[in-house]
Amino acid sequence: MKFACCSLMGLPFRPVEGEAGRRFRQTKTSVVHFRKTEHSGGMIRLEALRVFVIVASEGNIRAAARRIGRTPSAVSMTLKQLEAEIGAPLFATDRKNSLTELGRFVLETARAQIAGFDRMIAAIRARAEGRVGQLAVACVPSIAATLMPGLIDGFLAERPGVELELLDADSAAVAELVESGEVDLGIAARPAPGRVLRFRPLLADGFMVICPATSPLAAGTGPLAWEALAGERLIRNGASDRLEAPACRALSAAAPLMVRNVTSLLAMVAAGLGITLLPALAVARLPEGLVGRPLADREARREVGLIERSDAPRSPAAEAFIARLEVEAAALARRLARGDPPAAQGR
Incomplete structure (x- = not known):
């Protein structure tokens, strides 16, 4: 299956280091565009990628849910929607403590893209505020x-x-x-x-x-x-x-x-x-x-x-x-x- 990340888009938010829940809530409408395949819905929200990165980092849904201030069921639903959009599973087990090969690639790519997005928003805000x-x-x-x-x-x-x-x-x-x-x-x-x-x-x-x-x-x-x-x-x-x-x-x-x-x-x-x-x-x-x-x-x-x-x-x-x-x-x-x-x- 071919998989390619093309661009990031999203509404401005104020990034705060160490406050994952705040970042998560402030990027609900941000999206990542993927090249559409026969399995792909074609659009992935930045919110979903943030959730995925946090779950992968924590090793389980409950810990991730506490970190971002959501219920485990809401986090689980977000992951299911993300996998449906991509068209392939990201986790090797239902416990979400092991990633597939694709999951490891998405994790590495998402971390880099999210960090770049946060830097971009910080730079835009700094210039807009005259800093x-x-x-x-x-x-x-x-x-x-x-x-x-x-x-x-x-x-x-x-x-x-x-x-x-x-x-x-x-x-x-x-x-x-x-x-x-x-x-x-x-x-x-x-x-x-x-x-x-x-x-x-x-x-x-x-x-x-x-x-x-x-x-x-x-x-x-x-x-x-x-x-x-x-x-x-x-x-x-x-x-x-x-x-x-x-x-x-x-x-x-x-x-x-x-x-x-x-x-x-x-x-x-x-x-x-x-x-x-x-x-x-x-x-x-x-x-x-x-x-x-x-x-x-x-x-x-x-x-x-x-x-x-x-x-x-x-x-x-x-x-x-x-x-x-x-x-x-x-x-x-x-x-x-x-x-x-x-x-x-x-x-």
Whole structure:
């Protein structure tokens, strides 16, 4: 008699090692397809194969029935149906303590197929629940330094199977990375309108005037009004270009230098090439030789939020990351509202 196993199919269930009864009950509709012969009904349920494997392992029906939480008569009926579907006996005796040659083959094959099926279901569930997968996030450097360490530490502790990539760039570049699909999520200032992007605000921070420690502007400690900056040479950056105050526009119009990278920008200020304006989070830790004073203009604020493509669904991993992001961002927003200095986080 010819006998061949072709494929496994079944409804999802959560495999639990050592809980055979639970596995048994959760796979009632799963089936194995066999090549049909003159003796075969053509379809075998995964439930029946699980019962067979357990009976063969236990050596008798009563022990198997206790293990899977069924009556002996129900287990016996399942075995009879399985043998009828296959078209040949699997046990050499009615006591079910000895297998036929075919029974030994089915036992070996079924164990391998059931283990593979369980691994497949576990992998599907893990990806569906966001416990494995890939996620790419782009954010501005100030967020990378202050918000991301603690957020990523907690996220990866909960989901060690997720492969996370973090890129830092200015707000314009972050929006481009999200729009092009190179990253899944962005955290930056509000992008320009008219793009295939959606923006959800998370927090806002005020601006700081950054100057050399030798500058007259460094003499005080309080906020600086726009008038105090008259006559200063501004070094523009991506964040300062978003400010709409007329006084800032005038300073920008006369600025001969634009620097996007924050590290390079601060080096230029330290070298005495001018002053600059940066969001408070961007200068949580200033290099030696530089001083930061708050800008008095309360309207001069940077709004930071989540950027996504409006036409792209979120992956489970992205959903989990966003949930943690919202909690961490809210905590940082409260610290900023209290006037607490932002700092890098982590363990």
